Amino acid sequence: MKELSLNILDITENSVKAGATLTEISLCENEDTMVLTITDNGSGMTEEILKGVADPFYTTRTTRKVGLGIPLLKLACEQTGGSLEISSKHIEKFPDNHGTKVSATFYKNHIDCVPLGDVVETVKTLIQGHPDTDFKFSHKTENGEVALDTRELRQMLEDVPLNTYEVIKWIEEYLREQYLEIQKA
Amino acid sequence: MKVKDLSGNYGFEAITLPDGDREIDGVYIGDLLSWVMGRAKSGNAWITIMSNVNILAVASLADTSCIILAEDVTLEDDVIKTAIDKEINILKTSMDIYSAAVTLSSVI
Numbered sequence: 088m089k090e091l092s093l094n095i096l097d098i099t100e101n102s103v104k105a106g107a108t109l110t111e112i113s114l115c116e117n118e119d120t121m122v123l124t125i126t127d128n129g130s131g132m133t134e135e136i137l138k139g140v141a142d143p144f145y146t147t148r149t150t151r152k153v154g155l156g157i158p159l160l161k162l163a164c165e166q167t168g169g170s171l172e173i174s175s176k177h178i179e180k181f182p183d184n185h186g187t188k189v190s191a192t193f194y195k196n197h198i199d200c201v202p203l204g205d206v207v208e209t210v211k212t213l214i215q216g217h218p219d220t221d222f223k224f225s226h227k228t229e230n231g232e233v234a235l236d237t238r239e240l241r242q243m244l245e246d247v248p249l250n251t252y253e254v255i256k257w258i259e260e261y262l263r264e265q266y267l268e269i270q271k272a
Numbered sequence: 273m274k275v276k277d278l279s280g281n282y283g284f285e286a287i288t289l290p291d292g293d294r295e296i297d298g299v300y301i302g303d304l305l306s307w308v309m310g311r312a313k314s315g316n317a318w319i320t321i322m323s324n325v326n327i328l329a330v331a332s333l334a335d336t337s338c339i340i341l342a343e344d345v346t347l348e349d350d351v352i353k354t355a356i357d358k359e360i361n362i363l364k365t366s367m368d369i370y371s372a373a374v375t376l377s378s379v380i
Contacts, residue, residue: 088306089304089306089307093306142325143325143326143328143329144328144329144332144354144358155305155306155309155326155329155330155333158325158326158329159305159306159326162305162324162326
C-alpha cells in the first residue's frame with residue numbers, strides 16, 4: 088500500500104467481515120514511533136488460523152488462494168524497523184469476550200516508512216460502507232487528539248442512518264477540523 | 273522467449289524454475305508490492321529488489337511468468353521452498369534494474 092490509511096481500511100474490513108459490532112482504530116504517535124492498533128469484537132480466530140495469518144498464501148477467502156492484508160501491513164511496519172503483533176480470541180472458546188487485536192509499530196523517521204495518507208477518508212469510507220456497525224477512531228499525537236465514536240453519534244442522531252449524505256459530510260468536516268486544530272498547536 | 277531460455281543467458285540465472293516453459297510476455301518493474309499486484313500483467317517478467325515471501329503472493333496473483341531479482345538480491349531458504357511449492361519461477365541477476373530491463377528488451 089502506498090499509504091498506511093489503505094492498510095487500515097483493508098484490516099478494518101476484515102473486522103467487519105468477522106462480524107464485529109464495534110471496531111476501534113487507534114493511532115498513537117510520539118516523537119519516534121506510531122502505533123496502529125485495530126481492535127474488534129468480531130468472531131476472532133482459532134489458534135491455527137492465527138498462526139497462518141501472516142503467511143500470504145493463507146487466507147479465509149475461497150475465491151483465491153492468497154491473502155495479503157496482514158502480510159502487507161507486517162511488511163510496511165517491519166521495513167521501518169517496527170513489528171506487528173496479533174492476538175485473537177475465538178468465539179467458540181471465548182463466547183463472551185471474543186475478538187481480534189492487531190497492533191503495528193512504525194518508526195516514523197525511517198526512510199522506508201510510508202505516509203499515513205488520508206485517514207479521514209478511510210474512516211468516512213468505513214462508516215459509509217457499514218452504517219450499522221460501530222467504529223471508534225482516535226489519533227493521539229503530541230499536539231493533541233483527533234477522535235470520533237459512532238456510538239455517540241448514533242445517540243445524538245437517534246434514527247437517522249449514519250450513511251446519510253449530511254451525516255457523512257458532517258463526520259468528514261468534524262474530523263478535518265480536529266486535524267486542523269492539532270496542526271495549529 | 274521462454275523463462276528457461278533466459279536462465280543461464282544474458283546475465284540471468286534461475287533460483288527456481290518449476291515452470292520453465294512459461295512464455296515471457298513483456299516486463300514490469302516495481303518494488304511496492306501492493307502497487308505491482310494491481311499493475312503487472314499476466315506473463316510479464318517482474319523485476320524487483322524485494323525479497324520478502326510476499327513477492328511470491330504478488331507474482332501468483334498477477335500471474336507473472338517469472339520474478340527477476342536484480343542487483344544480487346538473495347532469498348531466504350524458506351522463500352525458495354515456497355516458490356517451488358507454488359510453482360513460481362525466480363531468476364537472479366547482478367545487473368541493476370535498468371540494465372536488466374534494457375537487456376530483456378533486446379532479447380525477449
